[in-house]
Amino acid sequence: MASGSRKGKREALRAVVEARRPEHIAEADFEELLRTLAPVSESYLRRLLRETGISLAPLVGGIRQDSFESLERTLLDMEREYAAAMARGDASRARACRRSAIAAKDHARFSLRSPRLTAEERAAKEEMILWLVTWLENPGVFATWLELRKKVVR
Numbered sequence: 001m002a003s004g005s006r007k008g009k010r011e012a013l014r015a016v017v018e019a020r021r022p023e024h025i026a027e028a029d030f031e032e033l034l035r036t037l038a039p040v041s042e043s044y045l046r047r048l049l050r051e052t053g054i055s056l057a058p059l060v061g062g063i064r065q066d067s068f069e070s071l072e073r074t075l076l077d078m079e080r081e082y083a084a085a086m087a088r089g090d091a092s093r094a095r096a097c098r099r100s101a102i103a104a105k106d107h108a109r110f111s112l113r114s115p116r117l118t119a120e121e122r123a124a125k126e127e128m129i130l131w132l133v134t135w136l137e138n139p140g141v142f143a144t145w146l147e148l149r150k151k152v153v154r
Helices: 003-020 027-036 042-052 068-088 091-111 119-137 139-153
Strands: none
Touching: 003 027, 003 042, 027 042, 068 091, 068 119, 068 139, 091 119, 119 139
């Protein structure tokens, strides 16, 4: 995508946000924005939405890895979403939560291939992968595990 069209998508999103003034973006809103701004990738639209500061539903915002605080917040949000889906018997939504965590894990593993990572950055990314794998193995115990893990690592 050319930089001009990227700027065009950013401006188009800004116009939609100014016209609608949403306080929160749910999955249906995200799907509508994908259609309105087509062609646009989901990842690029997520990035643009994050820049707006508008609250995003867990399955819209995805799992963030820009800091341990973001990773913790978004994994816990996703766990609540996953637990609610399981309680309702909504296997499709539960799978969507897991797909989000798997994509984040795969992205983190891919980033480990970068030769530009410092030893500290590599260690941080490996720790993030551990968090993601632990969430995937048993989302229901993740919050308790994380509290214990943070005490051990500090």
